[in-house]
Amino acid sequence: MIAVTGATGNIGRALVHRLLAAGAPVRALTRDPQRAALPEGADVVRVPQTDPADPADPTGPASVFDGVTRVFLYAQAAHLLPAARAAGVRHVVLLSSSIIHEGADDPTHPIHIMHARVEQQLRDSGLDFTFLRPGAFATNALQYAPQIRAGHTDIRGVYADGLTAPIHEDDIAAVAERALLDTGHEGAVHRLTGPEAISNADQITAIGRATGRDLRFVETPPGEAGAELFPHVPPHMLDRLLRTFADTVGTPPEITPTVEKITGTPARTFTQWATDHTADFHN
Structure with a gap:
């Protein structure tokens, strides 16, 4: 089972459709399942909005990850990481930002601070991770x-x-799909552009x-x-x-060939x- 946070966002929604088309079981996490308008094949679940005090609580955030082994994570949903780890998730694909560019970035930039913090949390978590660092969104x-x-x-x-x-949101979703379904992306950092x-x-x-x-x-x-x-x-x-x-x-x-290299289709x-x-x- 693959969990997708931000499932009603531009990238998350595209990713849910792609994973279902590929035959993968998907749990779509959203704040309002009743208004999500996601495909019937998705297991649509309300995402907890508070930090998990007890990830082992069967009625709390950990329960949304029951049976989940891989997660697509928005940085804004990083508070769910402890629950995901407690539930047995093995691999997290993080939507980060190209503003993180080792040796050529500004660590004081607020967007850098937010994403770098979550990247470090994943590095420290013991989970397998893949970082997607897209540039400007179309x-x-x-x-x-x-x-x-x-x-x-x-x-x-x-x-x-x-x-x-600028990169098309579905191209980001296409790279996330491959990172979640294929082997060899663990520990990788993919910089994505149009x-x-x-x-x-x-x-x-x-x-x-x-x-x-x-x-x-x-x-x-x-x-x-x-x-x-x-x-x-x-x-x-x-x-x-x-x-x-x-x-x-x-x-x-910056212009990278990453989308075509990973998906086989030009950005x-x-x-x-x-x-x-x-x-x-x-x-």
């Missing part, structure tokens, strides 16, 4: 969806020339083409960027995140992602 472009759905054609954002190599660099302005152009709209990126000064442009970013992290975005201007992003472009997500930009 789904970050959904931050523009409210403006586009509202009918705007001038789309506000920061750093028009910022370059990333296949090409694209600017923020060109992302808007690609979304416009996919949706049949003539969209234009309008650069907003970072000092004027706030909750309207970054509704899901905690206020205390926004300034540091904006500085990270500033560093992408004029700096070619999808941002243009393909935009085509796959046209419905997200329509009312």
Whole structure:
């Protein structure tokens, strides 16, 4: 049995579908099973939201891992690690971040701190682990969806020339699938990116083409960027995140062949992602 945390998220949902299609038994952990809308073949279970005081308690968090040997773990669900270990889980595939790059990273960055802490917990746990360290998510472009759905054609954002190599969420799920089902990934660190660099302005152009709209990126000064442009970013992290975005201007992003090497299929472009997500930009 494979447990998937964050099963209703972009990556978790794609992974559940992939594992079921491969014939693997899946336990999907979610905060609200009644609204999860996951495939019938998944064993959908409510994920405990508090730290397990007693992982051996049969009515507590450990019970969600009964019969589970492998886990796909979001860093935000790290409080479940003791329960997973107590229940006999052997291998954890962690969704980490490419911001961790030994010798070339900033250990004070809040995203680094969160993921590095969980990586160390796994190293210390005695469990087999695989770290997936994706770069920019293509789904970050959904931050523009409210403006586009509202009918705007001038789309506000920061750093028009910022370059990333955004990765399709299903490509991350495809690598996670192989790490969970195949041998040889124990102890591995997989850095994941999309296949090409694209600017923020060109992302808007690609979304416009996919949706049949003539969209234009309008650069907003970072000092004027706030909750309207970054509704899901905690206020205390926004300034540091904006500085990270500033560093992408004029700096070619890391591009890795990892997706194709592991899955046998080339990573999808941002243009393909935009085509796959046209419905997200329509009312």
